[in-house]
Amino acid sequence: MIRTEGIVLSERNAGESSKALKVYTLDAGLVTIYAKGALKRSSKVTSSSQVFFVNEYTISKSGVFYYIKSANILSSNLHLRQSLVKLSYANLVLEIYLKSNMEEIENKNAYLLLKKYLETLKDSTARVRTMQLLLKYISFIGFRPSMNGRYFLVDGGGLTPNLENSSKYYELNDEEVEYLNLLMYKDLEFEFQKKDFERKIFHIIIEYVKYCLDLRQINSLELIREE
CATH class of the missing domain: 1.20.1440 (de novo design (two linked rop proteins))
Incomplete structure (x- = not known):
């Protein structure tokens, strides 16, 4: 598990309700993050999955993706x-x-x-x-x-x-x-x-x-x- 800052460089839809993000992080460089449910209005990660946002993440890796455990917005830009x-x-x-x-x-x-x-x-x-x-x-x-x-x-x-x-x-x-x-x-x-x-x-x-x-x-x- 990694806790780090990250800047969302790109986003694309993944399935009906999720996103695959490319995030440039302070401690792990460029990573691919699967933001489960990010397309749902009620999701806690909807806002933090937008391009240009700077977030504080707790993420863990499974397979080729990192998954968000928590995300807090530091700057929306x-x-x-x-x-x-x-x-x-x-x-x-x-x-x-x-x-x-x-x-x-x-x-x-x-x-x-x-x-x-x-x-x-x-x-x-x-x-x-x-x-x-x-x-x-x-x-x-x-x-x-x-x-x-x-x-x-x-x-x-x-x-x-x-x-x-x-x-x-x-x-x-x-x-x-x-x-x-x-x-x-x-x-x-x-x-x-x-x-x-x-x-x-x-x-x-x-x-x-x-x-x-x-x-x-x-x-x-x-x-x-x-x-």
Whole structure:
């Protein structure tokens, strides 16, 4: 039996009255939880089985599923559903977490990063915070990009001073390099000034994430409207 915090990344119906949840937990990594009776209005786990909710779980494993013994809501993150901008970026991040994690591999740093990101996401800074999260997350799971140089090699580990053999690279000026470093090393409360090249940096980070994680497609990107 495990008692842990968890964030619901996805939900799907399982049978007539239950749900199968993908939950990213503090102490057990990504797990599949069978929420029995979650589709019933009278169920105690109905609310805590919704995407974006942060819950405190007591769960036990039987076969391929974990089963909920108890669940208490810590944060609903309902503010994410009140804005298409926040919802789109949050869905992008959840999709990347889902597609890049094997089950039951603990990564407390990645969990705490996601929790803070979801709880503090705002319309005005959604893209910047998402870029910060992705750079930090990809570093936590073993793909930290180099931050020295002016050429960003998507297939070569990040920034490098010299243009080496690469099938995909981007040349950055000094201001863009400095901005990329701030995204990596500053926390999620840091106040960034709006930059004309934000879209370019966002695209580079997405391409790097896709390459490192071998993701051919990120479906949630289609919902993001780049201003």
